[in-house]
Each structure stands twice: as C-alpha cells, then as structure tokens.
Amino acid sequence: MSDTITLGTYLFERLHQQPIGLKSIFGVPGDFNLVLLDKIEEVDGLKWKGNANELNAAYSADGYSRVKGGLTNDSKSGGNGYAALVTTFGVGELSALNGVAGAYAEHVGLLHIVGVPSIDSQAKQLLLHHTLGNGDFNVFQRMSSAISHSTVMLKDKDTATADIDKCIVESFINQRPSYLAFPTNLVDVKVPRSLLDTPLNVEVPKNDETQEEEVIERVLEMIAKAENPTILIDACCGRHNATIEAKKLIDLTKFKFALTPMAKGSKYIDETHPQYLGVYVGTLSYPNVKEAVEKSDLIISLGAMLSDFNTGSFSYSYETKNVIEFHSDYTKIKSAQYPNVRMKEVLNNLISHKDLTSLVEKYQTPKITKDPFPSTKTSGEITQQFLWTEVNNFFKEGDVIITETGTSSFGIIQSKYPKNALGISQVLWGSIGYSVGALFGAVTAAEEFDPDRRVMLFVGDGSLQLTVQEISSMARDGKKPYIFVLNNDGYTIERLIHGEESVYNDIQPWDHQQLLSTFKADNFESIRVDTAEDLTKLFKDADFNKHDKIRLVEIMLGKMDAPVNLVEQAKLSAKTNSG
C-alpha cells in the first residue's frame, strides 16, 4: 500500500472512518465534482447514492443523518447522526440550500461538499458556466454561510487535511451542516496516509466544573422541594445524543414525562413506558397531558426547540416558575443561564450523584390517564381521526416512521409509537416535500445499521408532488419502504389556514397507482384504499406487514378532513399571520 493517498480519498476516508462512520454519500454529479466522485469507490465500505436532484440529495442526507443517529450505539459520540452530500458549483449547491437550511434549523449534522472550479480558474476570474458571469467565485460560499455552522474553501494543500478535519468535527459535534468547497485541482494532491491513523476527536468540550457543580446543587435542591415534577423531552435531546441519559433520569426518578411533537420517536424514549404522559403541545395537547404538565411544580426540560408548531403557537402555560432547561450548549435554571454547562455531561453527573436516589425515593410510578379520543369508527369513509388511531395496529417494534408537514405530522401525534420506534418529522423548518427525499436517506441508513427495521412514510398528495422523483432512487436501489400517500386532493393544511375555496390550493390529480411502474421499480405493490374496513384488513395482513418490496398505499381522504389538532393550529397560525 502506498504511503500517500489523494486529498479526495482522504476526505471520504475520514467520513467513513469511526467515529463518523458513513457508509453512503448522497448527491448529484456535475462537471466540477466528477473527479472527486471517483474517490468514493476507493474507500472500502463507502457507496455513492445518486439522487434525482440536489434538493432531494440534501433531504436524503438529513434523513440518513437522523436514522444513523437513531440506530447506532451510544459510544462516546458514536450516537450522533451524520451524513454527507456532494453537489456541483453554483447550480447544484444552490438547489440544495433549502434542504441544508432545514438541517441547520433542526440540528441535523451533515457535510455539504461542493465541487468547485480550480484555484487557477478562480484566480483568473474566468466566466465559466455555473458562474453568475461576474467573476465572483465566493458568492455561493457566502450564501451558504448563513445556514451553516462553518464554511471552508480548500485553497492550500498544506493545510487542507486540517481544514477538512475541522469542518467535519465541528458540524458533527454541533449537529449542524458545514460547507466544504473542494476545487477540482486539489482532488489528486497527495497527502500522507498516516494522517488517518489518528481518528478524529469528536469529544464534546468538557463542562466548566464550578458551574456544573452549582447547577447540580441547584437542581437537587429543586427536586428536593418538588412534589409533582415533570420531565419534558424535546428534539435536541435526541439530536445531541442525550436521550440515554434522559431515559436513565426517568427510570431513576420515577418522574412522569411528556414529549413535544418534535421529540416523538427519539432513541431510547419509549411511549409504552408507564411514566409516559403523552405529547405536550400547549393548548393543542390532550386535556390530560396539558393538565399533568402545566400543574407540575417543577419542569425539567431537555433539549427544547420552542417553535410555533412544536408548542401550539407558543401556548405553554406552566403554573410554576420552577423550570430547568438543559440545552446542548448551556443550562438555564429559572432565569439563570450557565453558558458552559452542556446537557449530556451534566445529566450524566446528575444521574450518578450520590444524593439523587434518596431524594426521589418518595416518588412512585404515576397513574396516567389514557388518551381521551380514540376513534370508534369501523367502516365507511376513512377519516383522519380513524387513520391515526388505526395505524397503531400496524406499527411494530423498531419501526422508522416519517411524517410530512401537514395532516401527517399533526395526525401522527394522536398515534402511539411502539418500543424503539424512530420518528422523523421536520416540524420547525416544515418544508413540504422534505419527507420523500428524507425517506430515501432513512431507508438507506436503516438497511446499513439495522436491516430488520421497517421504514414508512406518511405524505400528502400535495407534498408528494414537490419531490416525487426520489421514489426512483429507491426503486433503483431495491429499497423496501412503505409509502402511504394521503390523497385529499390538494393542500389541505393550507386550506385550513386560509383559502378553502381558492384555486391555489388545488393541485393536478395524479394516477398514483402508476408511479412505481413509471419509475420502473422491480418488485413493488401499489394499493388504493377507500374504506375503513379495507384499511383495517390491510394493516392486519401478514404479507403486507413484511417489508419485502417497495409499496405505495394510496389512502383516500376527505378534502377538508384533518386531525383535530391541525384544525386548531391552523386557526392560531391564521391569527399570527395577520398579526
């Protein structure tokens, strides 16, 4: 084996090597990244997964990152999610921005690698294609910097390996996208292979000891005084790999706990747990959950991400002022902020604190009131209320469940996830079409890290139209997801917010039953379900339950039928918009 490798190969070796551990790279070829793409196949165990377009590539990387984080072991930082996509200069990278911005907003770690013209072409300011025609080669990097943790344009071969390492490590630790521009002329530059012998150091910086001691002391004091505490788990807890600590805290203290919509389906968090209350989403919560959370005298919030759709338009109304917030990069106790006390480490030290066990001895497993609104329907037209109850009979342990912004992401809140379920939903960023691209990434990661997992998507007919071609990539790779298309004849979520009768919320109806054959899937099933009885039957069917082929299930629903919580959210949103 040669003592040197190319810089291009170095990049992909780093991404494949532990602790990053990628097995797939997403993206779209373009003439400024072709030479770089050649290097992927030089890395044993790493595969190119071409996407149908760049936006979908970003969504796929996002889905891959979330599932990788959800399915890999919780070694030191190995439980973090990560992914990479490669696009080409200008045209390719700009098409991906919306997807990358979503990863930024929702704390998803990934690397956006862009193949760019050679340093020499840049210096000469050539009017190359894919430029704006003004000789500015940095403009796209500047645009990406607004939605990236860090951006770098490789320039100098002597510092390039260090630049690559830093870019990966920072976005991995902070669970945000970073941007790496790779000029064509640097791809084949030789660097020492021995650099790979030292793995990347992705340890989160240690907490400030004095501050952490103070935090733990105050937390213990508040627990000692509390009589009715609640733990509220939000999305950043899972994204920053602290759900294992959350679970230990729950088990140890016997405190009841709730999830936000964005935290539903977090690793290690079990909705069948006896202390689980349900989903807390402010005024849109079920009354039992709302009351249990809001009447608490201590709220321990883990990884909060307080967006409107995640909080019922900011309608939290705790009765207590005793709120402790643990975040990925700081802690807040009532009004006091502790900037260098990070969630994962402080939780670990809290759990193992000698005083905690005796303090919580008084708590017993709480009695939880059941969800009040199960569907009683058994036949006739399918309603959203029926669908999101009935789907519980289909879910099984370990399912990866993806829901699109719209009726799906609101409806799914009504359902109860089985043990080890992994949930994906882009509630904060809320870009429609996200879920179809994310599904390709998710099903790819699931196959790599735990092939027994079933992966399923719930997407509306409107959202599907934005990114439908990514089904073709899954067909090509022989993936076996379930794609439930909720056909309600247009943009129902928008109709609820505004413009029920407006032509702009209508879409061209498609023949969904033809999609899988148009994309030439090899082994597939297309099903259309019109009635409640048929859906019940389908969900119980043993063959249907085996994920042995790609399936598209079209579920016919009423045009204005929607989950109750979405109807309420829509009213709140309409109010904010006009405010």
Place this chain on the structure above:
Amino acid sequence: MSDTITLGTYLFERLHQQPIGLKSIFGVPGDFNLVLLDKIEEVDGLKWKGNANELNAAYSADGYSRVKGGLTNDSKSGGNGYAALVTTFGVGELSALNGVAGAYAEHVGLLHIVGVPSIDSQAKQLLLHHTLGNGDFNVFQRMSSAISHSTVMLKDKDTATADIDKCIVESFINQRPSYLAFPTNLVDVKVPRSLLDTPLNVEVPKNDETQEEEVIERVLEMIAKAENPTILIDACCGRHNATIEAKKLIDLTKFKFALTPMAKGSKYIDETHPQYLGVYVGTLSYPNVKEAVEKSDLIISLGAMLSDFNTGSFSYSYETKNVIEFHSDYTKIKSAQYPNVRMKEVLNNLISHKDLTSLVEKYQTPKITKDPFPSTKTSGEITQQFLWTEVNNFFKEGDVIITETGTSSFGIIQSKYPKNALGISQVLWGSIGYSVGALFGAVTAAEEFDPDRRVMLFVGDGSLQLTVQEISSMARDGKKPYIFVLNNDGYTIERLIHGEESVYNDIQPWDHQQLLSTFKADNFESIRVDTAEDLTKLFKDADFNKHDKIRLVEIMLGKMDAPVNLVEQAKLSAKTNSG
C-alpha cells in the same frame, strides 16, 4: 369603484398594467403568502399558475420572461421580458434560489415575491416555523441579495407603493431578478387607487450626449477604414431589446453577421438572412464561420456574454484589434470604455446617422459558404448528427425552441432556425432540469401573446428527472407543447467530460411512455422513436405537425453518441477543470 385598493392588489395591478404587462403569476402557495395570493384574482386579466415546486416556479418565470420579451411588440420598453413568481418565507424562497440565480446570470428580468411573517412577528423574533430558529428574519433576504439586482422588505405602509414601483422598474430595466419580501400584515393595507393612473416609467436612462457623439464618430471612422467587417450578436442584445436595431444595422450596412450559441433564436434575427454566417463559438465553430469571423478587420459585437460554453472555452481568436463592443450599460471601442453609452440608444443614433449610408455603399450582400457537415444518414439507429440535421424538416416559422444543457444545447447549434424562431437555452448558468420548468412558462406566455406559435423542448433523460413534475402543470392547464426526450441512458455530457464508465453517470431508467398518463393529461400522445426512418416520417406527418395536444416523443440514442461540438467542448472542459 372604491378610491382605495389593498397594497397586495396594488402590487399585482402594477405587474399586469402596461408597460410590464404580465398575464400570469407563477409560484407555490405557503402559509405566509396565502392572503397575498387572494389578490391575484382581483386583477382582471391576471392568472395564478401554480407550480409543482419552487425551483420549477423560478424556471417557469424565467421561461415566461424570455418568451414575453420575444413575442411582444418593440414599443419603447414593451419589448423587454418580465415575469413574477411568489414563494413563501424560508422554505419556499430558498428552493427557488438556483432558478433566480440563473435569471441573474443570464439577464432575465423577473420579480421574486416572498410572503413573509408579519412585521409584528418579526419584531418579537418569534421562533416561527420556516425560520432557522434563531430569530433572524433577514437572513433569507441577505442570501437573495447575492443573486438579485435589488432586494426590499416592505416595512412602512407610507413608502410601500414607492418601494414596490422601484423594485419592479429596476429589475425590468436592468433585466435581472429583484426580490420583494411582503409581510402578511401589509397585504390588506389600503392605498389610493389613483396611484395606478401614472404608469411605471421604465425608460432606460438617456446616454451621455458628449460620450455618445464621440462613440459614433469613432465607430464611423472604423467602418470607413474597414473592408471586411462582421457583426457578432450575443444574448444580451436580445435580452436588452436591441435586436431590432441590430437587424436594421445588418440590413443597412450589408455586413455579414454571426450569432453566438446564446443568441440563437433572438427576436428579429433571422438565420435565413442572406448575410448570416452561422454560429460562432471559437475553435468549435464550423471552419467557414470561424474563418469568416476571425479574418474580419472589424468586429462589431452586440450584447456579448463571453462564458466558456458560449465561446468554445474562450477560444475566440480575431486577427484584428478593431473590436467595438456594445453592451446594455456601456460601450467599449478597442480598449476605451464609455460607461454611460448604452447599446439600444447608441445603435439607434448610429443607424440614423446621415453619414452611415454613404460609408457602407461599397458593401454588397456577401457570399456565404454553406454548413459543411449535413448528415447523410437515412435509416437505422438515430444518431445525434442525424437528429440535429433532420429536425430542420420539422421546424417551421415562429417556433419556440427550448434546449436543455447537454447534448441538446450543443446539438441545436447544428440546426438552422426558421424565420421568427425564438430560442431558449441556459448556456451560461447551465442548470440541468431548467428547461422543463422553463417550458411551462414559455408555453404559457406563447399562448397569451401569440397562440399560433408551437413550443417545443429537447431534453435528455437525465435532466428530465430533476424537474419532471412540471409536466403535470402543463397537463392541468391543457398546454400543448412538444416534449422530445433524448433517451441516451444517463448523463452523457458528464460521461464525455469525465467518468464514462462511472456509476454516478447512470440513472434509473424510467418508463417515459407512462409519464403523461401518470400526470393525468387529458389529451395527449406518447411516442417512442427508434429509427431514422421513423423519425423522418414523424417529422413529416401532418397531424403530428399540428400543436393540438401535449406530446412526449422519446428518441432513442446511443449512450456515448453526442454532437461533434460537445465532444470537443468536453475535452476543453476537462482540461480547465484539472488546470
């Protein structure tokens, strides 16, 4: 009629009113733009054309703008192209950026209207969905500013109408995109209707008289000395509405003229003209064109846009130093720059100058050598060489011809456009997938401004996959374009540049014959053509020649077969990339 109208209606009235004259608005609904979209139907003669996604919306607006510019009368500024698209805050607008950047690079006038949260929500820095979760509501405007002539966020109701006017006028005159962020709470603010009585003033600023006189004097001197002059027309000549002056100059002087690839199919420019040489693209030109241009002793260049693919990788090699360049915003004579002498006005004054006629009396209509490489094939497999010759038998007067980056945009250079043909190709920006979105805009504009025009697209199977869903919008609206899908089993242009055998240039094959029925087109025809004889027959078929339904014609081609000029360009590109 009320004395006031809403600010939202005001915006759309301005866009519909002359001199802007839009009849369609493109885009995708989203909760921050719904109230604004209601105002479109209040404007008589203006229609909402929903797209399948935002990138396609930007492409459609670009195509609409180019066709509107190509098909409307050359009144004072009425010959300029223009279009508008509406997206929603964050998620929607970022998806459109690549399309807007293409319009910026290629001088296409359009307005990107973004529905954004209310001023009140912005002031409170609410963590709304579609934000990055950091309270920064200006970040997306900053990103757009890099690819826009101007950007504005409406804030103050007293200045809002003036802000809107300025935003439209500047982008219309400069033929670049502008960005207008419209907060939800300002949509229903009332403004005086009488403001509409004064039409927008879109007159290009007058040239500096002294400078212009000097320019004309020097140009006349150079013409007097020249014996073998050539006029070279490039894309900005058409985009800035100066092709009518170019045509007059050609007719008056009897100078021979050539086009660049990007200028092929410009309004008023006729390839059947006896003085027409052919397409000049540096070393990649046909030898007769190359020699005729490069041996000239005076080059009059109109609206040059000198990108690599437009110039054979910058391989212009004029023998003379006598080059006059007219640009939309300056003139250059040899090395001297005249910053305030704009093309359209100076050409007008040059043409009407009393001395010009006598100076050019010595010129006679030149003898032009014919194109040297017609195809001699008549049967068997279809080759690119055959296709791009044979297509001349299908083209007819007034056709609107769109070609995608790849084999189509290179191949089309071999064909000869009929009278009044309008050509669209995104040669500088070169974003694959552009043409399918642009087709929807183009066919919409053609129907509005000249329904007799046939509109046709040539797109590769690879590029089609990026934006295929826009065919659905054409199906919904009953549009009747010809969609020629060049099926060569993947990314042939990339294979030629690099990676002939590489898996990343393969794509999932689709059943193209099913596409129109999957998108539920009402009245359609799907055809697959495998042989040269069949293509010849099809092009002659009288029924096929009538544009009375949407047609998808799949043309089967060899995987590595490509137009000769593309093969040569690919070699040059591979060299630049590694340089």
